[in-house]
Amino acid sequence: MEQRLRDEARALLEQGKVDYIVGFEPGSLKFTITPLITRDKEEVERLVINPFMVNNLANFLTELKGRVGIVAKGCDSRSIVSLIQDNKVAREDVVILGIPCPGIIDLNKVERLISKDRDELGDIIREGDKVVITADGKRSEFPITEVLYDNCLGCELPTPQEYDILLGEPTLPVTDNSTSQAKIEQLKGMSPQPRWEFWNNELSRCIRCYACRNVCPACFCQRCFVEETEPQWLMPVPRWQDNLMFQVIRNIHVAGRCTDCGECERACPVNIPLRSLTKEMYDIVSELFHFKAGMDKDAAPLMTHYEQEEAEDFIR
Amino acid sequence: MGLINNSKKVNKKDIGKLLSQWSEEFAVLVPSKENGVAMMARWDGTDTSFLDWYRNTVIPPKAHFLPPMEEMFRFQKDKGSYQLEQPASDGQKQLIFAIRPCDANALAILDKVFEDAYEDPYYLSRRKNKLLVGLGCTHPYDSCFCTSLGSSPSDAANVDLMLTDIGDEFLIEGVTDAGKQLIAQTSGLEEATEAEDARAKEVKEASYHKVTRRIDTGDIGSKLLSCFEDEDYWEKVAAKCISCGICTLLCPTCYCFDISDELVKQQGTRFRCWDSCAFPIYTKMPMENPREEKWRRVRQKVCHKYEFYPMNFGIIACTGCGRCIRLCPVNWDITQTLNSLPAKT
Amino acid sequence: MAITDISHRRRFLAQGNVYLPHIAVIEKIIEETPGVRTLHFNFKDEKLREEFAFESGQFGEFSVFGIGEAPFCISSSPTRRDHLEFTVQRAGKVTNALHRLGVGAEIGFRGPYGNSFPLDQLQGKNLVFVGGGIGLAPLRSLIWNVIDNREQYQNIDIIYGARSPADLCFGYDLDAWDRDKTVNMVITVDRGDEGWTGRVGLVPHVLEQVAPATDNAVAIVCGPPIMIRFTFPALAKLGFTPEQMLTTLEKRMKCGIGKCGRCNIGNLYVCRDGPIFTYAQIKNFISSEY
Numbered sequence: 001m002e003q004r005l006r007d008e009a010r011a012l013l014e015q016g017k018v019d020y021i022v023g024f025e026p027g028s029l030k031f032t033i034t035p036l037i038t039r040d041k042e043e044v045e046r047l048v049i050n051p052f053m054v055n056n057l058a059n060f061l062t063e064l065k066g067r068v069g070i071v072a073k074g075c076d077s078r079s080i081v082s083l084i085q086d087n088k089v090a091r092e093d094v095v096i097l098g099i100p101c102p103g104i105i106d107l108n109k110v111e112r113l114i115s116k117d118r119d120e121l122g123d124i125i126r127e128g129d130k131v132v133i134t135a136d137g138k139r140s141e142f143p144i145t146e147v148l149y150d151n152c153l154g155c156e157l158p159t160p161q162e163y164d165i166l167l168g169e170p171t172l173p174v175t176d177n178s179t180s181q182a183k184i185e186q187l188k189g190m191s192p193q194p195r196w197e198f199w200n201n202e203l204s205r206c207i208r209c210y211a212c213r214n215v216c217p218a219c220f221c222q223r224c225f226v227e228e229t230e231p232q233w234l235m236p237v238p239r240w241q242d243n244l245m246f247q248v249i250r251n252i253h254v255a256g257r258c259t260d261c262g263e264c265e266r267a268c269p270v271n272i273p274l275r276s277l278t279k280e281m282y283d284i285v286s287e288l289f290h291f292k293a294g295m296d297k298d299a300a301p302l303m304t305h306y307e308q309e310e311a312e313d314f315i316r
Numbered sequence: 317m318g319l320i321n322n323s324k325k326v327n328k329k330d331i332g333k334l335l336s337q338w339s340e341e342f343a344v345l346v347p348s349k350e351n352g353v354a355m356m357a358r359w360d361g362t363d364t365s366f367l368d369w370y371r372n373t374v375i376p377p378k379a380h381f382l383p384p385m386e387e388m389f390r391f392q393k394d395k396g397s398y399q400l401e402q403p404a405s406d407g408q409k410q411l412i413f414a415i416r417p418c419d420a421n422a423l424a425i426l427d428k429v430f431e432d433a434y435e436d437p438y439y440l441s442r443r444k445n446k447l448l449v450g451l452g453c454t455h456p457y458d459s460c461f462c463t464s465l466g467s468s469p470s471d472a473a474n475v476d477l478m479l480t481d482i483g484d485e486f487l488i489e490g491v492t493d494a495g496k497q498l499i500a501q502t503s504g505l506e507e508a509t510e511a512e513d514a515r516a517k518e519v520k521e522a523s524y525h526k527v528t529r530r531i532d533t534g535d536i537g538s539k540l541l542s543c544f545e546d547e548d549y550w551e552k553v554a555a556k557c558i559s560c561g562i563c564t565l566l567c568p569t570c571y572c573f574d575i576s577d578e579l580v581k582q583q584g585t586r587f588r589c590w591d592s593c594a595f596p597i598y599t600k601m602p603m604e605n606p607r608e609e610k611w612r613r614v615r616q617k618v619c620h621k622y623e624f625y626p627m628n629f630g631i632i633a634c635t636g637c638g639r640c641i642r643l644c645p646v647n648w649d650i651t652q653t654l655n656s657l658p659a660k661t
Numbered sequence: 662m663a664i665t666d667i668s669h670r671r672r673f674l675a676q677g678n679v680y681l682p683h684i685a686v687i688e689k690i691i692e693e694t695p696g697v698r699t700l701h702f703n704f705k706d707e708k709l710r711e712e713f714a715f716e717s718g719q720f721g722e723f724s725v726f727g728i729g730e731a732p733f734c735i736s737s738s739p740t741r742r743d744h745l746e747f748t749v750q751r752a753g754k755v756t757n758a759l760h761r762l763g764v765g766a767e768i769g770f771r772g773p774y775g776n777s778f779p780l781d782q783l784q785g786k787n788l789v790f791v792g793g794g795i796g797l798a799p800l801r802s803l804i805w806n807v808i809d810n811r812e813q814y815q816n817i818d819i820i821y822g823a824r825s826p827a828d829l830c831f832g833y834d835l836d837a838w839d840r841d842k843t844v845n846m847v848i849t850v851d852r853g854d855e856g857w858t859g860r861v862g863l864v865p866h867v868l869e870q871v872a873p874a875t876d877n878a879v880a881i882v883c884g885p886p887i888m889i890r891f892t893f894p895a896l897a898k899l900g901f902t903p904e905q906m907l908t909t910l911e912k913r914m915k916c917g918i919g920k921c922g923r924c925n926i927g928n929l930y931v932c933r934d935g936p937i938f939t940y941a942q943i944k945n946f947i948s949s950e951y
Contacts, residue, residue: 579727602752
């Protein structure tokens with residue numbers, strides 16, 4: 001599958017069908033990948049497909065000028081479709097190299113299972129519905145569901161529906177919804193006061209790095225609301241109150257466009273459980289509007305579209 | 317760093333007692349984890365489980381010298397008039413336990429900026445009140461590269477005392493007068509044996525070689541200067557960066573800050589808080605932004621650390637802690653960039 | 662590597678804290694153009710009022726408490742010390758707040774910061790001032806300084822322009838310099854209006870027309886970045902060397918004292934090593950960042 005990807009990418013560049021290829025290449029740390037953004041057909045030989053392809057590459061589409069051949073897992077392809085719905089990207093400007101995704105391995109979960117840091121591990125190999133981890137010569141086996149990301153365990157579209165080239169056979173999701181929703185259910189089970197204190201505490205660690213916003217394909221505003229000074233919506237100071245408001249407002253802004261790719265939570269350097277907010281928003285949108293982002297290229301974007309026959313009578 | 321004679325030792329099981337003793341004079345900060353995120357925090361008086369994990373923190377100790385947010389002063393509005401009030405300085409002495417060489421060396425880099433010309437009262441008063449107990453690293457990350465920057469996992473250059481992990485015990489060496497004095501007035505420390513001194517030397521030697529990532533800093537300033545205007549090169553370097561602030565905010569040598577005011581009814585505060593040259597609006601002026609494009613900001617970050625700061629202060633503003641590499645959401649790696657600068661033309 | 666030694670300027674610290682502003686009171690407001698006003702102020706503290714000193718080209722960090730702080734050059738001359746002046750163009754949060762203040766309002770002031778025009782290197786020389794729009798503000802401090810010590814300098818040419826007649830700042834100064842026989846005052850606008858009978862033309866073009874002599878001359882330039890970028894080549898064409906061209910640069914600033922990191926051009930900080938630079942300094946180093 002990797003070689004096919006490289007061949008297709010090379011062909012796209014050689015034939016002038018795209019200006020850029022965006023995919024994954026091995027990172028500089030163990031079990032890490034990093035985005036490869038290139039115009040050079042020799043560099044596409046570095047493209048890889050592996051269980052650690054975390055980034056949502058759709059994020060780069062709103063920045064690159066030109067036609068892009070882009071590697072996309074299921075959730076990423078939904079982000080691309082969502083951008084097309086928002087008119088940020090033209091369908092004819094992307095060549096989607098779809099990758100049926102069996103789930104991405106969360107290195108934090110691996111580290112907790114083995115009680116070792118990632119650079120101390122020997123190898124992490126997926127074997128079907130199991131994962132084999134070697135460390136210090138010892139071999140341990142776990143069900144794959146114990147090491148996949150929470151959002152992967154709740155995956156609704158592992159194989160891209162919108163693609164130009166599909167690299168591999170469509171795959172079925174490996175789900176474990178109760179694990180996927182565990183943190184959220186726990187929060188929902190809390191009464192308001194402890195839940196409020198939970199978020200005060202978590203958001204006190206926030207340093208306002210904005211990684212959550214910057215990894216998100218749905219956050220493509222040229223000037224984010226936090227950067228406005230007239231009026232000053234939020235203080236740029238990392239107090240938990242301002243940090244909380246940042247998350248609340250950001251979630252409202254991406255409602256209807258978030259595809260639960262999980263990048264925000266993964267990117268957070270201080271382990272704030274951001275997906276507990278974004279996935280809940282995702283579910284609220286699904287429940288209220290029967291809408292899931294990026295499923296239908298021809299559908300109108302949820303929040304910016306008005307129909308004569310609105311469900312709510314206050315707006316008719 | 318050669319061994320200093322009269323080194324002492326303490327058994328790891330007795331660390332709690334040692335810290336309790338030190339707590340009588342100092343507010344003790346130790347590595348702590350909150351939801352898996354390691355940072356230096358106030359010791360709770362009993363928990364010494366941090367001895368079980370031997371890697372560096374996520375949030376660097378600079379947070380205790382240049383905090384993520386800090387009140388500079390308060391003001392009271394009374395009709396049209398303002399009364400300014402400085403925060404009372406917290407005179408309490410603090411002891412930071414188990415600070416790593418890279419983070420201690422980083423403080424020396426920050427010192428130069430905050431002492432230069434106008435003294436920064438906030439940073440300097442925090443700096444004055446701290447005693448640093450260093451801990452040598454025995455398990456560097458694959459992202460660490462301190463050995464390329466004139467340092468090592470056992471470098472005691474900027475700590476008051478240095479601890480070396482020799483198995484069940486820590487060897488303790490006094491470095492500064494303040495450190496030696498603390499050792500002298502601490503009870504319950506035994507003399508280290510010659511064998512233990514030798515063991516510590518072995519450990520330090522071994523840890524040096526465990527750092528596998530290397531950069532060539534020879535002539536790095538002029539290499540960067542010669543490719544400074546190469547827009548295509550920097551565009552390629554910056555392509556995958558997402559302009560978040562992680563590399564800079566969590567860098568122990570980065571010090572950029574923002575100043576902002578808040579007024580609620582009649583009470584106001586002027587804050588200073590962490591800022592980053594990676595943010596798009598960092599240099600934005602009403603009419604133009606000299607670093608509108610991402611590649612200019614990435615170039616600024618690399619060149620400030622490896623070219624501009626050394627031009628002003630004589631040393632590279634990086635201690636090789638590796639946080640920027642292992643915490644970057646896209647694994648942008650400064651060592652890769654520095655090791656592949658275009659040859660001088 | 663020696664840093665600019667400005668330790669002698671520590672003498673105006675409030676309570677020993679360089680970040681703590683002094684309180685100053687607005688005494689007079691002149692609306693120069695719809696978006697530009699000049700504020701005259703004096704320190705509340707009597708002693709500071711007496712002792713405060715600064716040099717032409719230096720700037721202060723001005724606070725509207727609760728809104729924020731911003732850097733502005735001190736546009737009055739050190740030779741006229743009954744009050745101090747600064748000129749503000751409306752652009753963002755702090756400048757809009759300054760435009761809402763009335764006489765009697767209290768503001769904060771920290772400074773003076775930065776380097777200053779090197780008077781010792783200008784004495785005995787022919788001076789060519791080239792200003793655009795609000796860029797006249799820092800030049801104005803130097804111009805009055807020079808005029809008040811007229812015998813120490815040779816010829817004075819002032820070439821000043823704005824987008825339109827309504828955008829001309831410091832009209833009262835322009836009149837005074839126009840009447841001054843020892844000064845050659847040239848005023849231009851990019852675009853005239855019905856009442857305008859004066860020169861029309863962009864400042865760099867007018868500069869080429871005026872063609873001041875380069876012998877024993879120094880050019881001092883200040884204006885919007887686009888004007889500066891065209892003026893330097895125009896001066897070069899006339900024969901000015903990069904060492905003969907001075908300018909004062911503007912960058913987004915917060916601390917004003919070289920610590921917060923944001924105003925750098927290479928290893929130089931505009932607040933600490935500038936804002937006055939020669940073109941030689943900037944040109945030789947990082948031309949793409951100013």
